[in-house]
Amino acid sequence: GENVEQHPSTLSVQEGDSAVIKCTYSDSASNYFPWYKQELGKRPQLIIDIRSNVGEKKDQRIAVTLNKTAKHFSLHITETQPEDSAVYFCAASINFNKFYFGSGTKLNVKP
């Protein structure tokens, strides 16, 4: 099956700085790449996603980039705020059926 690797496992930034989280996937058939935010003790929630026919997508302070050739995609958060502190997961899916998740990145935004 698909193998998704995510880095770094922890990331600490100063408020206002940018944060970048990177993921790679193994199956070139994967065509949908969502990102989830999980606050402590809560369920993961979708924050942004991208399909394989798009190279970049932006939603306010959050953006995702996809490089199909290299099979990697990244989450970019600009002007970070303390409320951005959480665990972030990337995932890959083939045709929106099964979803394979990365191991997560714990982001700490220091005020």
Place this chain on the structure above:
Amino acid sequence: SQTIHQWPATLVQPVGSPLSLECTVEGTSNPNLYWYRQAAGRGLQLLFYSVGIGQISSEVPQNLSASRPQDRQFILSSKKLLLSDSGFYLCAWRGGGSYNEQFFGPGTRLTVL
């Protein structure tokens, strides 16, 4: 609107005891349903996936099983729990069609002692 329920919210079980976790979805029909396990400080591992009643796909060999007796009901079971079964179990659903977000339930925190 659609909602997803899971119960119980927390569960403490002895090793070797049986397990039954239930997930139900409201406000949609024929959803894709998923069971994930999240070990402490780890990512989400896909356990089971279902596209319809009685149709279950198992992702990893284990002592867990899943059933879908009704369209919007997904059950995770075990006959004998192991210590390694401890974790946060999340049910999720996705609507049919080619582009639908996956929504997670509130989760069940299982501790096996």
